Amino acid sequence: MARAPEPGSFSLSPTGSRRAHAWLVRHLQSFFYTLGLLARAPLASFLTAAVIGMALALPAGLYVLLNNVQDATRGWDGSNEISLFLSIDAEDREAEAMAGRLRGWSEVSDARVITRAAALEEFRGLSGFSEVLGAFANDNPLPAVVVITPAVEGADSSAMDALLDRLNGLPKVEHAQFDLAWLKRLYALLGIVERGVLVLGVLLAAGVLLVVGNTMRLGIENRRQEIEIAKLFGATDAFIRRPFLYSGLLYGALGGIFAWLLVWICFMLLGEPVQRLTALYSGGFQLHTLNPLASVVLLLTGAVLGLMGSWLSVGRHLAAIEPS
Amino acid sequence: MIEFHDVTKRYANGHEALRNVSLRVESGAMAFLTGHSGAGKSTLLRLTTLLERCTKGQVLVGGHNLNRLSRRRIPYFRRNIGVVFQNHRLLMDRTVFDNVALPLVIAGFSHAELGRRVRAALDKVGLLGKRRAYPVTLSGGEQQRVGIARAVVHRPSILLADEPTGNLDPDLSREIMDLFASFNEVGVTVLIATHDTTLIRDMGYDILTLKDGSFVHGTAGGP
Numbered sequence: 001m002a003r004a005p006e007p008g009s010f011s012l013s014p015t016g017s018r019r020a021h022a023w024l025v026r027h028l029q030s031f032f033y034t035l036g037l038l039a040r041a042p043l044a045s046f047l048t049a050a051v052i053g054m055a056l057a058l059p060a061g062l063y064v065l066l067n068n069v070q071d072a073t074r075g076w077d078g079s080n081e082i083s084l085f086l087s088i089d090a091e092d093r094e095a096e097a098m099a100g101r102l103r104g105w106s107e108v109s110d111a112r113v114i115t116r117a118a119a120l121e122e123f124r125g126l127s128g129f130s131e132v133l134g135a136f137a138n139d140n141p142l143p144a145v146v147v148i149t150p151a152v153e154g155a156d157s158s159a160m161d162a163l164l165d166r167l168n169g170l171p172k173v174e175h176a177q178f179d180l181a182w183l184k185r186l187y188a189l190l191g192i193v194e195r196g197v198l199v200l201g202v203l204l205a206a207g208v209l210l211v212v213g214n215t216m217r218l219g220i221e222n223r224r225q226e227i228e229i230a231k232l233f234g235a236t237d238a239f240i241r242r243p244f245l246y247s248g249l250l251y252g253a254l255g256g257i258f259a260w261l262l263v264w265i266c267f268m269l270l271g272e273p274v275q276r277l278t279a280l281y282s283g284g285f286q287l288h289t290l291n292p293l294a295s296v297v298l299l300l301t302g303a304v305l306g307l308m309g310s311w312l313s314v315g316r317h318l319a320a321i322e323p324s
Numbered sequence: 325m326i327e328f329h330d331v332t333k334r335y336a337n338g339h340e341a342l343r344n345v346s347l348r349v350e351s352g353a354m355a356f357l358t359g360h361s362g363a364g365k366s367t368l369l370r371l372t373t374l375l376e377r378c379t380k381g382q383v384l385v386g387g388h389n390l391n392r393l394s395r396r397r398i399p400y401f402r403r404n405i406g407v408v409f410q411n412h413r414l415l416m417d418r419t420v421f422d423n424v425a426l427p428l429v430i431a432g433f434s435h436a437e438l439g440r441r442v443r444a445a446l447d448k449v450g451l452l453g454k455r456r457a458y459p460v461t462l463s464g465g466e467q468q469r470v471g472i473a474r475a476v477v478h479r480p481s482i483l484l485a486d487e488p489t490g491n492l493d494p495d496l497s498r499e500i501m502d503l504f505a506s507f508n509e510v511g512v513t514v515l516i517a518t519h520d521t522t523l524i525r526d527m528g529y530d531i532l533t534l535k536d537g538s539f540v541h542g543t544a545g546g547p
Contacts, residue, residue, distance in 0.1 A: 010386025010481050012393075012400045026432050226415050232373070233427040233478075234403035323375055 027242070034246040048215050048251050052302060053258025055208050059201035060298050061263045064290055066194055072285050073186060080180045082167065084146040090172045092116060095144040098172070102148060107163045109151040116140050143174060205305055208255070212248050212309025219244060220317045228323040237318065244314045245307060252306020256299040263298075264289050325351040325482060325513040326372060331381035333367050333537075341367040343537040344381070349515055349530075351481075354508040356524045357517040359534035365517035368534070369486050372515070373405055374398050386481060403431055406475030410487035412467045414459040420446065420470050421455040427478040445477040446470075449503060465496040469503070476507055483507055485516040489523065497523055505529075 038045040086095055092115045102111040114122070119142040124130045148167070152159040160178065167176035220227070227240055267289040278285040290298065326349040333342040342364045349355050357365050370376045371383050374390055383390040386404055393401055406427075414423050424445055428438045446452045449469040451462075459467050468488060475483060485504065489497035497520060505527070508514045518524060524531060533540050 010388065010404050012388065012397050025434065029429065225413070229413055229415065230426065230430060231399070232375075232402065232407055233430050233474075234399045234401070235430045236399040239399075239430060 026239075030239075030242040031246050034243045034250060037243070038247060038250060045251070045254075048211065049254035049258055051211050052208050052251060052255025052306065053262060055204040055211070056255055056259035056298065056302055057262035057266075059197055059204055060259055060290065060294075061266055062193075062197045062200065064263060064267065064288075064294070066190065066197060068287055070190060071288070073183070073190075080150065080178070080183075082148040082150055082164065083177045083179060084148060084167055084170075085174045085177065086144045086146065086172050087174045088141075088143050090144055092144055094172060095146055098170070099146050102146065107150055107152050107159070107166075108148055110149040112147050114145040114147060116142055116144050119143075119145060205301075208252070208302075208305045209309040209312065212251055212306050213313035215251065216244050216248060216310045216313040217317050219247065220314065220321070224321055227318070227321050231321075232323045240318060241314050244310050244318075248306040248308075248310025248314075249303050250306070252302040252304065252309070253299060254302075255306065256302025259302065260290060260295055260298055325349055325353070325386060326515060327382075327384040328368070328371075329382040329384070331371065331378045331383060333364075333371060333376065334379045340537055342371075342378075345534075345537070345539060347532060347539070349513060351513055352508075352511050353530065354505065354514040355516075355530035355532060356527075357515060357532050357534065358519060358521055358524070360519065363534040364537045365534055366486055367537075369407075369484050369515070369517055372482075372484060373402060373407060403427070403478060404480050405482045405484060406478070406480040408468070408471050408475045408483070408485035408488045410490040412459075412471035414467060414470055414474075416458065416460055418458075419455065420451065420457050420459060420462070423459065423470055424455075424473045424477050426474060431478055441477055441479075442473075445473040448476070448506075449473045464491055465499065468492065468496075468500060472500070472503055476512070481513060483512050483514045485514075485518075487518055488516060489518060489520055494523065501527065 084098075086098070092113070095113045095115065099111040099113045102108050117140065120140050123142065150160065150163055152163055164176050164178055167173060230240055267287060271287050274285075274287045326347070328345050328347045331342055331345045332340065334340050345364070345368065347368075357368060359365055367376070371378050371390070372385055374393065377391065385401075388401065390401075415426075421442055424442045425438055428441060433441070443452060443455070446455050449472055451466060451469055451473065454462060454466065459470060462470065468491075472488070475485075483504065488504075489500050492500065501516075501523060504514050504516060516524075521531075
């Protein structure tokens with residue numbers, strides 16, 4: 001035992017903080033101490049992180065799936081066309097004249113005419129229709145069609161709606177049909193799913209807060225004696241709070257890693273059947289999993305939720321413990 | 325170092341644990357606090373460590389008026405005091421070394437300094453060889469000596485003990501009391517609550533006796 005302090009050296013300020021790096025040392029001490037606590041109960045730590053991971057994986061996985069669907073359908077409306085059915089009495093040269101005028105519109109990038117005869121020819125080519133149309137040999141029932149490639153972007157834009165209205169208002173036009181109207185419905189549906197994923201994500205985030213909060217409450221209860229002793233020997237609230245905040249942070253981050261692995265495994269399993277499906281179509285589509293940015297966001301979300309959960313819980317429960 | 329001026333402590337249930345108590349323990353002194361259980365010994369120690377505040381009067385420790393000490397300052401205040409308990413209150417899931425190191429970790433000592441001081445404190449109580457053991461493998465007397473090492477490792481100005489020999493046989497009790505005396509010799513102010521009057525009678529230190537919350541006699545009582 002070294003010398004006792006001089007009588008009267010009774011100090012009310014922190015003694016260890018003379019060093020400039022004391023703050024960092026304390027944080028590193030608590031961080032590794034917390035890491036040690038988690039490692040000493042590996043099964044319990046794993047289960048807590050797994051529960052958090054599952055809760056995070058569900059919205060994250062749905063989000064990636066939604067992204068893939070949006071990716072797959074993107075570009076489908078790039079090759080869209082509007083079919084302008086003229087009235088039956090419109091002559092081919094009237095159709096040609098109309099196409100010429102339409103090419104001058106700013107919303108139209110191209111317009112070509114399918115003459116009545118060409119339409120009949122095309123129809124005949126489709127099996128099953130030739131006999132039926134044979135009856136009309138001298139009396140073609142098909143109207144001329146002007147096929148327009150719009151210069152307007154997006155299947156669901158208001159500009160597209162305005163163009164359709166304008167085309168429908170032209171004389172001799174029977175009906176203007178947007179060929180990819182179903183895409184609008186798909187996009188609307190995807191919008192609903194996107195909102196659903198968001199709502200689910202918020203609910204499960206609240207779940208993570210509760211899981212972490214409850215884990216902290218139990219941890220505080222288990223270490224009640226240690227907390228009392230530490231307070232008796234002059235531990236500040238911050239000192240006692242720190243390991244719990246770190247463990248919340250670590251649980252959340254581990255949960256984030258767990259969620260990332262779950263999503264990755266799920267999409268690996270989906271990869272092959274999706275590849276087979278896309279091969280049946282033109283096949284340029286590549287299923288993707290979480291990109292680097294989304295991975296970082298997932299990890300941070302886990303860590304922040306863990307920290308918040310423990311903060312809320314620790315603040316409430318530590319105040320209740322006073323040494324006796 | 326420790327001064328009580330007309331201190332009264334009344335609990336919410338109306339029980340008066342201390343009634344108009346005055347005492348003075350000089351800096352560097354050693355004194356015993358006796359009285360049967362319920363006489364107010366523990367309450368007096370609890371007021372000194374600010375586990376509780378007095379209802380009336382003034383408590384001064386190290387020149388600081390505890391009535392005026394803010395809650396935020398309490399942790400720093402307590403770092404000047406070492407406390408020993410009857411049931412030692414060691415953490416059973418930590419080694420002897422880690423138990424003794426706790427006050428230094430709290431105060432934020434560097435790793436090297438911490439190791440040096442813990443070894444010195446354990447050496448002083450004769451348990452340096454047991455630093456890697458867990459408290460549960462030690463005898464009662466050894467556990468109490470670990471508790472004492474923890475109470476002095478941060479070199480406090482004041483050492484308080486509440487029935488430190490309550491669970492020990494007379495020989496071990498004597499050993500523990502001699503240990504306290506040796507800390508007092510190097511300048512630490514020591515105040516020990518005990519009911520073991522036969523043990524302390526011939527040690528030659530001040531004895532303050534409480535009865536029903538008041539001093540009945542005591543050589544150091546009164547300012």
